Amino acid sequence: MIIASIDYFDYDENVLLTKTGGIGLEKQDKQQVTRRQFLVYTLMGVGGFMLSSITLPNLRFAADPVLQPKEGSDLINTNLKVDELTNEPKKVEFSFKQKDGWYEKETTQFAWVYKDENGEIIAHSPVCKHLGCNVEWNSSENHPNMYFCPCHKGLYYKDGENVPNTPPRAPLDRYDYEIRDGYLYLSTRAKEVKG
Amino acid sequence: MLTKLYDWIDERLDITPLWRDIADHEVPEHVNPAHHFSAFVYCFGGLTFFVVVIQILSGMFLMMYYVPDVERAWESVYYLQNQVAYGQIVRGMHHWGASIVIVMMFLHTLRVFFQGAYKKPRELNWIVGVLIFFVMLGLGLTGYLLPWDMKAVFATKVTLEIAQSTPLIGDLLKTLLAGDEHIIGAQTLTRFFAIHVFFLPAALLVLIGLHFLMIRKQGISGPL
Numbered sequence: 001m002i003i004a005s006i007d008y009f010d011y012d013e014n015v016l017l018t019k020t021g022g023i024g025l026e027k028q029d030k031q032q033v034t035r036r037q038f039l040v041y042t043l044m045g046v047g048g049f050m051l052s053s054i055t056l057p058n059l060r061f062a063a064d065p066v067l068q069p070k071e072g073s074d075l076i077n078t079n080l081k082v083d084e085l086t087n088e089p090k091k092v093e094f095s096f097k098q099k100d101g102w103y104e105k106e107t108t109q110f111a112w113v114y115k116d117e118n119g120e121i122i123a124h125s126p127v128c129k130h131l132g133c134n135v136e137w138n139s140s141e142n143h144p145n146m147y148f149c150p151c152h153k154g155l156y157y158k159d160g161e162n163v164p165n166t167p168p169r170a171p172l173d174r175y176d177y178e179i180r181d182g183y184l185y186l187s188t189r190a191k192e193v194k195g
Numbered sequence: 196m197l198t199k200l201y202d203w204i205d206e207r208l209d210i211t212p213l214w215r216d217i218a219d220h221e222v223p224e225h226v227n228p229a230h231h232f233s234a235f236v237y238c239f240g241g242l243t244f245f246v247v248v249i250q251i252l253s254g255m256f257l258m259m260y261y262v263p264d265v266e267r268a269w270e271s272v273y274y275l276q277n278q279v280a281y282g283q284i285v286r287g288m289h290h291w292g293a294s295i296v297i298v299m300m301f302l303h304t305l306r307v308f309f310q311g312a313y314k315k316p317r318e319l320n321w322i323v324g325v326l327i328f329f330v331m332l333g334l335g336l337t338g339y340l341l342p343w344d345m346k347a348v349f350a351t352k353v354t355l356e357i358a359q360s361t362p363l364i365g366d367l368l369k370t371l372l373a374g375d376e377h378i379i380g381a382q383t384l385t386r387f388f389a390i391h392v393f394f395l396p397a398a399l400l401v402l403i404g405l406h407f408l409m410i411r412k413q414g415i416s417g418p419l
């Protein structure tokens with residue numbers, strides 16, 4: 001078939017329009033993908049692939065600290081004989097190599113450790129549950145036999161429970177402990193006490 | 196000589212309409228302090244931008260000496276401030292500029308607020324302005340850690356704890372910012388550094404671009 005004059009070719013409908021009216025090149029289902037749609041989908045697909053192959057590795061890279069498996073907390077020898085503990089909280093220092101990404105450093109932490117009435121060992125983290133200063137046992141004259149935080153006058157009872165109407169909102173964290181050969185071992189990370 | 200150079204380039208690239216379009220427009224009387232002194236309140240936006248330019252320039256130069264590493268950051272800042280010629284000036288510019296830029300931004304916002312200049316059709320520019328405000332606070336916050344002194348570390352500790360108190364995603368957010376679940380250390384410093392010198396300045400420039408584009412398109416709001 002020869003067509004003398006073509007006005008335009010409609011890509012979407014795949015129809016040639018001539019002076020005499022439209023001729024369908026092939027009678028087509030509307031469902032079928034037209035050339036234009038095909039090109040758009042292909043370009044979007046390729047573009048999307050390129051974009052995601054640029055961004056996704058970067059995002060995973062940035063989010064790595066969140067997705068790292070949680071490290072177990074090692075137990076560290078405090079070189080303190082358990083026999084030396086009384087029911088008065090004692091400041092116990094312990095040092096270990098701390099890994100911070102590529103940076104390793106010997107760090108020293110301390111705990112407030114005592115034996116309760118049942119002879120159970122309690123090892124409190126000194127980190128104030130308000131904004132993270134260090135609390136001291138029995139350091140405020142007005143509040144004997146309590147943990148006192150100098151930053152905003154936070155107070156805790158001996159069992160670590162926060163005193164109501166002072167800034168802290170939760171009891172002091174506790175270290176896990178173990179006794180090996182009579183020596184006290186403490187965990188590097190303290191755990192929250194569920195109140 | 197310069198005119199000749201300009202003409203030579205203009206002849207080839209026709210650059211005159213380009214800069215005319217951006218720069219060549221009347222300053223309305225009601226925003227010109229020469230006409231009404233009280234119009235000085237219109238200067239605060241421009242002053243904010245001026246200080247941002249100072250921050251970007253002085254920041255670029257600070258980076259010639261600064262090292263984002265836990266063992267060397269403090270030493271490098273100490274060195275650049277006390278040993279390098281004009282170190283006090285360059286660090287001082289960045290240090291004081293960081294505060295002044297917040298003040299200027301605040302005054303600018305007050306002007307826009309009390310003149311009602313945020314009303315239709317300028318709502319979008321208010322929104323962009325608020326985003327600029329957050330980016331600027333972010334710059335101040337991340338920059339504050341970089342000298343890696345006691346004040347910096349404890350301020351960051353508090354910041355991270357505030358982030359951590361976000362409902363549901365708090366812990367995640369904190370680790371994402373600090374680079375470690377428990378430690379404020381080497382990875383926190385490099386993260387804050389990258390955010391301070393690349394991510395936020397890039398965001399800031401894009402937002403400021405939008406801000407100015409909209410002002411150019413809509414013109415400054417009319418007299419009260």
Ligand code: HEM
Nearest residue numbers: 250251254255257258261290293334338339341342392396
């Ligand atoms: C509006 C933008 C900015 C603000 C508000 C800002 C704020 C700050 C602040 C508060 C500090 C701590 C300074 C001190 O304690 O003395 C700082 C440090 C620093 N900033 Fe920025 N900054 C901005 C833009 C930039 C840019 C664009 C760069 C780099 C291209 C940069 C590079 C640095 C560097 C290297 C330091 C560490 C040196 C030092 O502490 O003196 N800053 N910034």
Ligand code: FES
Nearest residue numbers: 128130131149154
């Ligand atoms: S940090 Fe302890 S009371 Fe505020």
